[in-house]
Amino acid sequence: MQRSLSDFIDEVKTLTHRMMSEEPKEIADLRLGEMDIPAGSYGQYFGTWDIAHGMLRDYSMYTMYPLVVLAEDQDVEPRTMSKVVDALDQSYSNYLRYSGFPKMGKLALELRAHLKANPTKEEVVAALRAFTEYTNKLQAWSFHYFPWGLGKYFRYPEERLQSAPPPVSDLGATRAHIKTGQRIRISWEPLGITVNATLASNENPELCADLVAALPFSTIQDHAVVTGESMYAWSPFVSTAPIRLRERICDAPIGRLRFSQSTGQKFIVQYGPTTEDLAQPVLGEIDEADVAKLAEVGKAVWESTFESKALIWMKVELA
Incomplete structure (x- = not known):
């Protein structure tokens, strides 16, 4: 007999909570080549790892999260959501099941079955939110x-870097200054570095309220691989809050806090110049007195993400 939807949600939440502090077995097995199914042509598993990593990224960010947003739309009925999830989920979850994520594949299959059993709209939203948090972690x-360290073998020629145009705007040129708002504290261990910040509580009140409701939390800090001198960490909640203030990444000052709902619920700290010209939701800014500390954090996180893989934990709490 199939268990209840509430029991399914409880298990997904338990697995997600465990991942807040422990690497899941599926990730360890994939990176060590110890999957139950030895997927990979001619005995190598790097191709499997590479494709599975990219598909998992798209699955969590660009499939599951939009499904949550759609499910919360008052004009969309649960029966419609079941059909949409059935159409979009299978190609991702079934391939990922084969390529290192058997538990996730089994859970996705069960989720689709529950959605076909005529649940309420609230149950659909709760299930999709829980599964999105799970895939995000x-x-x-x-x-x-x-293995981002492979990037050192694919570098631009120095002359290309030297002749590249400067960032679109000087740091601080179009700064969205945050004068008042909820105060938070951010610390990094084992670095022993702490900074204080002000949230954009007036500019993006609903987003900041979602963050505050989830505090305190600790999560792995990682470095951006495209944007520039920026760090991010996946947060343990899903926000679909309306965004009232955005700022282009390349225009943002050192110390800017951003939050990316659409790319995994990432809490983002900018510690230096960036060139990406996409606009992202403004979350707040680190105190001017603490900004100088960020360079040391950024350097350590870069080393962690690209080379050593040593875990650096970011803790966010009310000040």
């Missing part, structure tokens, strides 16, 4: 242990 661990 899987992706967080997958990102950390992916």
